[in-house]
Amino acid sequence: MEFLFDYGLFLAKIATVVVSIIAILIAAKAVGGKSAGAKGELEVTNLTEQYKDTVVELEHHLFDDAELKARTKAEKKADKEAEKAKQKEIKQAAKSGELELKRDARLFVLDFNGSIDAKEVAALREEVSAILAVAIEGDEVLLRLESGGGMVHGYGLASSQLDRLRDANIKLTISVDKVAASGGYMMACIGEKIIAAPFAIVGSIGVVAQLPNFNKLLKKNDIEFEQLTAGEYKRTLTMFGENSDKAREKFQLELEETHVLFKDFIREHRSELDLEKVATGEHWFGKQALELGLIDEIQTSDDYLTKACKNREVLAIHYVQKKKLSDKIAGIAGQSAENVFMRLISKGQRPIV
Incomplete structure (x- = not known):
């Protein structure tokens, strides 16, 4: 009898803990719902400074310390004189009432690792808007793109975000290190220039839908x-x-109509392509894609950025959405199950590019 009493007490404690956890989750969800309008923030990383730091670190293992110190001293002296001259120019301009904000052209780097529903477009639109707000003549955007495609409407919207850059006359370069297929290539073709690694997968200009x-x-x-x-x-x-x-x-018929729209979109942005040859749903590796005109140059994003860091300031822009407390506590398992179910349903009801 005492055993049953202890066992019942144990179950009551377990139930209390479970109820408490549920109450905490509900409270967290309520708080998260109230702050749903809270926005994320931009993270800006100076890739040029990172590149210089890496070079300096390696040089300490390659050259004599005395030589490095002498060079550093000379560089600091030159920088100090340049800064002094700049400050003098600013003071004179301010005194005469002709002060204008000036800066050198920058290379902005964005990353798009696309999922099947292209949910990453939420961050992309914020990043593009931020760049458009400060862009000047000579600025350039490099998009490191990785995507095998997905929902038509999602990748259509992502492509429209890139079109905003082209409409503002900002040079847009697309870099494909691994894959830009189907909806991914829909985005890539917006670029003024497309570079890709030798074995990057490119193309797959087609539409598919399947369901059990x-x-x-x-x-x-x-x-x-x-x-x-x-x-x-x-x-x-x-x-x-x-x-x-x-x-x-x-x-x-709906699939065929979507394919026609897809091909028209590609034709609008890369008119020199032989669509009868490449819009078959096939994909190609980088070197093959270059021969077909799907890309413009064989080059990795690393090579492109290394060269850029030697000549100008390169800034990586990332929009980070703050996660709600409820998402952090209970999000992973439930979200995964929901995503699997959504994919099964969506694949059958919506065409995929």
């Missing part, structure tokens, strides 16, 4: 499925109902 159908399995187990729609083509193919030839033909 469980209708026979449901019938076998005497499970009925009902779906009500208003509008002849509100739903064409379905995962649980019986699909008709008419529904398949309509869905195929």
Whole structure:
């Protein structure tokens, strides 16, 4: 009897802990909901300074300390004289009322590692807006792009963000180190110049949609499925109902129409491409893509940035969204399950590029 009492007390304690955790999660979600409007922040990293620091660190292992100290002293003296002259010029301009803010052209570096629904566009639009707010003539943007494609609407919006840079006459270079296929290439073709690593995967200008159908399995187990729609083509193919030839033909037509729009978009931005040859859904490696005109040069982003850091200031721009407390506590497992389910549904109902 005493054992049962102790066991019941133990269960009560466990229940109390579980209820407390649930209460904390609910409270955290409520707080997170109230602060949903809170924005993230821009993180700016000076890649030129990082490059110089790396060079200096290695030089200490390669050259005599006396030589390095002498060079450093000379550089500091030159920098001091240049800064003194600059300050004098600023004071004179301010005194005469002709002071204007001036700076040298910069290279801004953005990163887009695209998921299937292109959710990274939320950060991309903030980064692009920030650059447009301060851009001057001569500035350039390098986008390090990695994506195998995904939802048409998501990658269409991401491409539109890059178009904002081109509309503002800002040079846009796209770098592909691993893959820019399908929707990824839709984004890449916006660039004034596309560079890619020798074995980067490029192309896949096509559209695909697929979904399983469980209708026979449901019938076998005497499970009925009902779906009500208003509008002849509100739903064409379905995962649980019986699909008709008419529904398949309509869905195929929608895929073909999306492919035509995709090709028109590519043609608008890279008119020299032979679309009959490359818009087949195939993908190619970097060197093959260069021969076909899908890219402009074989080069990695590392080589491009190393060269740029020697000549001008290079700034990496990242927009970081602050995570809500509820997301940090309970987000990972639930979000993963939700993403898997969303992908299964979305793949069947929306075309993918």
